[in-house]
Amino acid sequence: MPTIEVVKLYGAAWSVYVRIARLALEEKEVKYDLVEVDVFAETGVPKEHLTRHPFGRIPAFEHGDFRLYETGAIVRYIDDAFPGRKLQPTDPRARAKVNQIVGMLDAYAYRTLVWDIYVESVVSVREGRLANQAKIAAALPRAAVCLSELTRLSDSRGFLIGDGVTLADLYAAPIFACFMQAPEAALLMQGCGKLTDWWQRFATRDSMSRTSP
Ligand SMILES: N[C@@H](CCC(=O)N[C@@H](CS)C(=O)NCC(=O)O)C(=O)O
The missing domain is CATH 1.20.1050.10 (Glutathione S-transferase Yfyf (Class Pi); Chain A, domain 2)
Structure with missing residues (x-):
């Protein structure tokens, strides 16, 4: 049995960039967990989030042990790594x-x-x-x-x-x-x-x- 690598997106539902990444996952029909991170917390960006995103922004992304930040890289990876409709033209x-x-x-x-x-x-x-x-x-x-x-x-x-x-x-x-x-x-x-x-x-x-x- 192949191991299923879990997809996690760290961020908040209000965020424009998190929503862009979520739309890519939804359009490709990839199952994922949205893990809530409050980058505007009074105590500052949570320390563990800085290990995922040193600039303290959202979203951050994980697919198994593969980690990414920057929405442009995340959505292109989602498009390339998962089956389903292609989100980038080939022409x-x-x-x-x-x-x-x-x-x-x-x-x-x-x-x-x-x-x-x-x-x-x-x-x-x-x-x-x-x-x-x-x-x-x-x-x-x-x-x-x-x-x-x-x-x-x-x-x-x-x-x-x-x-x-x-x-x-x-x-x-x-x-x-x-x-x-x-x-x-x-x-x-x-x-x-x-x-x-x-x-x-x-x-x-x-x-x-x-x-x-
Ligand atoms: N260049 C980043 C931008 C991400 C970004 O700016 N996210 C906003 C939320 S929509 C954020 O984390 N803001 C927190 C802050 O400005 O400190 C990307 O493409 O992922």
């Missing part, structure tokens, strides 16, 4: 476009759409803090560039790239799940009909409901 240009979108979301859209808009506009109000309007205002032009680039780079065949789910969708969806709750999203999404259609379809996937925070 070089389609694959490059998926990687370009992933890089763009990681480097620019995550901070702008999640931290500068969603956290300031939605989370601050929920937690009884005043929204930092200057931060939101400064983020709006950057958000517009992120959205117009995502529109320009994506296809219109049901998914961001091609006609199947890819890492581009898995990175974009958790960011959109936050951003679309912000009142600023309505105006910013005007003229992004392709993205609105994509989001309405993608938000209803089983993997999205199973990873809902």
Whole structure:
């Protein structure tokens, strides 16, 4: 009997990056345990977590005795190591476009759409803090560039790239799940009909409901 190597993801359900990794596991139908780690604990990042992730971030990943951190490495490993639908196209240009979108979301859209808009506009109000309007205002032009680039780079065949789910969708969806709750999203999404259609379809996937925070 082959030994079954247990898959563990360390993190928290609220985290955008943890959700990206969970979506990859769900889409590949890989069984996993989500092990709760509070990186914002008053006592600091738990010591044992720093052995998994020296920078104290989430997620961290284990498959048997194989350990990884960095979401980009985790989702590509999940795609390569497990059977099931492929989350990366084999065509070089389609694959490059998926990687370009992933890089763009990681480097620019995550901070702008999640931290500068969603956290300031939605989370601050929920937690009884005043929204930092200057931060939101400064983020709006950057958000517009992120959205117009995502529109320009994506296809219109049901998914961001091609006609199947890819890492581009898995990175974009958790960011959109936050951003679309912000009142600023309505105006910013005007003229992004392709993205609105994509989001309405993608938000209803089983993997999205199973990873809902
Ligand atoms: N480059 C990391 C980023 C992960 C990341 O920033 N995770 C957030 C949660 S969504 C985190 O751990 N934040 C804790 C902190 O900023 O101290 C990756 O791709 O995994």
